[in-house]
Amino acid sequence: MDFALNAEQTTLQGVLREFLSERAGETAVRAQMAEPAGFDRQLWKRMGAEQGLQGLAVPEEYGGAGFTFVELGIVLEEMGRALTVSPFLASAVMAPQLFLALGDTEACERWLPGLASGDTVATVALAEDSGSWESGEVRLAARREGEGWVLDGHKSFVVDGAAADLVLVVARAEDGIGVFAVESSAEGLDRTPLPTMDQTRKLARLTFGGTPATRLVSTDAAAAVERMLDLTRIALAADALGGSGRVLDMSVEYAKVREQFGRPIGSFQAIKHMCANMLVELESSRSAVYYALWAAATGHEDTSVVAPMVKAHCVDAYLSAAGDNIQIHGGIGFTWEHPAHLYLKRAKSSQALLGGSDLHRRIVAERIGI
Amino acid sequence: MDFALNAEQTTLQGVLREFLSERAGETAVRAQMAEPAGFDRQLWKRMGAEQGLQGLAVPEEYGGAGFTFVELGIVLEEMGRALTVSPFLASAVMAPQLFLALGDTEACERWLPGLASGDTVATVALAEDSGSWESGEVRLAARREGEGWVLDGHKSFVVDGAAADLVLVVARAEDGIGVFAVESSAEGLDRTPLPTMDQTRKLARLTFGGTPATRLVSTDAAAAVERMLDLTRIALAADALGGSGRVLDMSVEYAKVREQFGRPIGSFQAIKHMCANMLVELESSRSAVYYALWAAATGHEDTSVVAPMVKAHCVDAYLSAAGDNIQIHGGIGFTWEHPAHLYLKRAKSSQALLGGSDLHRRIVAERIGI
Amino acid sequence: MDLSLSPELADFQEEVRTWLDEHVVGEFARHRGVGFSWDAEAWDLRLAWDRELAAGGWLCMGWPHEYGGRDATVDQQLIFQLEYARADPPFRATTQGQDLFGPTLLHSGTAEQKARFLPPITRVEELWGQGFSEPSNGSDLAGLRTRARRDGDEWVIDGQKVWTSHGGYADWMYVLCRTDPEAPRHKGISMLVVPVDQPGVDVRWIRNSLGGDDFCEVFFNEARTRADLVVGEVNGGWGVAMGALGTERGTTLLAEHLRVQHEVREIIEAAKANGRTPDAALRQDLVQAWTDARIMEWNGRRLMSAIKGGSTTDPTTQASLSKVFASRAHTRIGETAMRAQDAASELVGADYSLNRLQQVFLGTRAESIFGGTTQVQLNVLSERTLGLPREPRPS
């Protein structure tokens, strides 16, 4: 019984930190920022070929490495730390976890190996212009046409929606909510990258006009979507944990060397306590994220309560830490050239994604019976 | 045009501070604390005879001094500072302001002179066991009997309800909400002092069984009650301002003399900044309270928005300052003998009185059209 | 990262659960969750409960068998705490000896001292009080002034201590005294074990802001104790005391922090009873309270792993940040507790008796002060863990 990463997991963390700092440092991040659908395809291939990251948590029978959500969380933490611009969240968390939650083995066999290898980039399209991530709010219509299905309507705030080769679309059919696979080349599919304040996480708007789609088989698609959302919430908390860790490191490093009034600013109690409070919050977030990852990995009944809880808590803590980091840096922290603002924006976009923290606390309230 | 007390008002403030520190210091406060209906009748008489405080804001035609709500606010601030145990809020704010808002000149002529001189102690009974201060929630029933009215039901959380000679009861008659004057000797009136966590502010529960009462004439009693509540909200904010000022003074005095690690704790930035932040909040509360007092004094249309706003803001700031004061004092601040906890409790009871801060912000939201 | 139980641990869990089910009955069941570190409420009942636990062999579980423990592993201790929290019996009374002095003696005492003092602690036969803080030094422990001088075979102690939890019940105290006034601040301090029942020791209760008795001040006026009742080296008491305040507090913190989940449940029940749960603003705070309580648990479990050595975080850091997080969160929870009760939050019982939620509101103010203020904890975290420069010494 250990509430800590084991030796293997710690090694994975170290390898990833080195890999990302070599292959996807700040210069690489900034190179992908300006382009609303940009991501580093070189890096993506290396992630797959050298590290096998995309398939880490995909079961071996579908071409993955069969590790658990804990290992996936370690990857997400490091990517949050490095602000990695890649469709990892969409294609290695959201899409495969939706496939797995639906339990359509045929679809898993058909698509998961491509996702696991990184050859296919996939995403899930759920929210629409209203910005709601509740499947009950879905309006995009699916109707039968001949043997298959066609989709009509739109999706928005689709994570990496402009770059994905495969889109899992949550749509409303006659018999209720269903999930439909649409390939990017499909007829009547139009994709517009949405310029975002956080330029490291790409969103897109998709329109569907009689677009042919394959319906994935499931006994309860809405429940599967909710399971996918819970896992994505935990993933975002892990990303926030990584970012929080990095901004604390930046603050501490700067506070040690920056001198004002003849002494390092890190010797002033105001700055010391700000950093120590960031540490308290960081490590408390770490406790929460690690527990949530373990719960997700083992299918613990707690997962559905813990997922919205840690999402709200950890992104809020991240936003606060990212703001404090700017304050500690002073003027330089307010400039475009300094990375401090990139973390503030990533924290903010993490807070908004899947719905804000108030909404997530409302979900917790319902799930614990308040 | 001046956003500051004028010379006369500053003098009043000084005189009061001296009067209360001489006549109603901590020993006097503690003497009244243990008794759930206790208040210092000697002091009350002196307030009237020597300072004319009870009638300060009562119009001259009703035996008062005819000053404005600004002067009343100055008194309340000083009483909040000194934690004065007296029915001033009930008898010099709530009851007379309800008389004036109702506009029943006959009743004003009959009762206000006694309130203004301090010979009569009065209060307003509005909330019931539910704790709600909305007149729409009132259930206590008034019915005609012969020429007069009788009351049946209960009231709770009545400020100084056990000590009052005259109770203005908000009751539900056939034709809607009305205000009824009941003397303490009235038949069928039963009063139970309620022991409270904040022992400086006394509450009572009153039961009425066929109790004879005089109905006060008014075109819109509910509106008059709301006006009285708004003025009481501002009064509580002024009380909170006084308490906040005192806890900051206590903190600063202690931080200057208490030494740890070979230096006054007030030389540590953590303590300095805690005190400076208390100052920022104190003075911002002061700006808010002074504006609200002026708005109330001049009948400004802003009053109904500002009243719940400053109540919520200033008692929340008070509670936070009272907590910080304990922290700065360390262990001694946690003892019964030290006055720090008295301020924490007064802040908390001010927050609960008339409904919590969330409720007050909800009222603001409605009034500004959100 | 693996929180699942081995078959052995699962058996142990079952054993604990069964014992608690069978023993948290009668008066003990009627006093679930009564008491806390900062109060002496229902003292006799809690003492009786401690003796019940002792009889079951559940106190001082990690200590060696020879001193009355059961050589339990850290994992077993953790499981016991989790089950204990689930059953919510009265709060233990005699934590001073079990959680603070005992572990210190185990670490730094002589064989004779251990044999003499540890078994009565495990059997709840002798109660202990801590003599560390003084009126002139709270956070700055090393500034203590109580002095002890040798007089033949005895130490003679003069001075005053304060904030001794439950000191009025103590049979013995472990007291930090300055034994070499010439040495630098940290170097002339010894930890002496002093019997309370003697003319030179005067213990007075301090009433706390809840209106209850918990802490004491203790006056030493030529108090005496045997020369060999020094824990650790003479003049080496500082290091011994730091050990007592350090990593040993894993289970103590955990017991306090797990208890909070019951409080939060009680807050939620209060809100429901007042019809306040539809209030979305309060709902947010209730969820925040629940989140905070869960994080306290997770921080505590990480601390236990750190104590086992199974974590990259060192236990001292983890204990310190757990404490800062918890005291801040618990204070927030206390405010939410009052709001959930609405107007009734003001009403107390006869003789100023407070309900549990009111106790939380007032009592949590002590948690950011005692055992090292939040400010001191933040200093330590920033300097020792983050490596930020120390503040300049006064010139």
Next chain:
Amino acid sequence: MDLSLSPELADFQEEVRTWLDEHVVGEFARHRGVGFSWDAEAWDLRLAWDRELAAGGWLCMGWPHEYGGRDATVDQQLIFQLEYARADPPFRATTQGQDLFGPTLLHSGTAEQKARFLPPITRVEELWGQGFSEPSNGSDLAGLRTRARRDGDEWVIDGQKVWTSHGGYADWMYVLCRTDPEAPRHKGISMLVVPVDQPGVDVRWIRNSLGGDDFCEVFFNEARTRADLVVGEVNGGWGVAMGALGTERGTTLLAEHLRVQHEVREIIEAAKANGRTPDAALRQDLVQAWTDARIMEWNGRRLMSAIKGGSTTDPTTQASLSKVFASRAHTRIGETAMRAQDAASELVGADYSLNRLQQVFLGTRAESIFGGTTQVQLNVLSERTLGLPREPRPS
């Protein structure tokens, strides 16, 4: 305590209101509220608006007639600001000269300097930039390294300044230089007036985190200015600069803080448009935002009274605490602004163009840094206003 208007002030209010009604039209009306201290958005339009104000005689109202002012009273200035905020025209562009350098010169300049430099400021003919901060010294202004030495009739300046607002538009800069390297830190500093259009001055824009240009760095490489262009005494620049940062900022702060009420209204509108106002948690934050905005106004009005001398609070303290309250509150408001926009808060326009609420979220991060960090303000408040002991100097 009397906020009512005398008949004269009521007339003045009417005059201001009428003028604004007649002039905030066309492009100016279409750009209501555009711009802020920390950005150069719509610069040309704002410059045109400043010239419109100048033509109306509304700039530098408190200055003597001889320099282009109208000798307005503090009350008149306050009323102008309140009416200005109500009309919400574009944010003034040329505040550096009007609010910072001008008042400094009025206070410390020679008659010749005033006659030469003040009228072009009131007519928006010459723009100014501040040269105070340097890369190595932000909050610690007295640590500045830029040096000026006399060479015949001229000063020769070498060094680097940074965070010069709108520096790229400046014709002149007022620059703090070390003119006596041997003197103690605060004593060898002079304030020089330096023309920007010369080979020795190189101004470069710094892109801020909003993606916009606002601040500049300025490199002085043997830059030259006339010997008599010193404001105040040679080596007396510290006191002159402190004046510039001190009590003169009443109207500047007020203008910024009153603007926030429009932002809060816009936030409320955004929440309504998103159907989010039934959300009770957001409602609480919207009311908090409105409360904060009102308190900013009231703090600002108290500051104006303090400047008049009609308050027991000294203006420096009031300015400092207004700033701390406002920067903290404004940051909170920025976060509420994003939440009110919900998912759409992430979406920006072409070329990273941000809506006003997004600008508030990002831009407010500068407010607790520039013009003296919150930490420095809290130090000053605790030491000068509360009289707490200074921190010990490093030994």
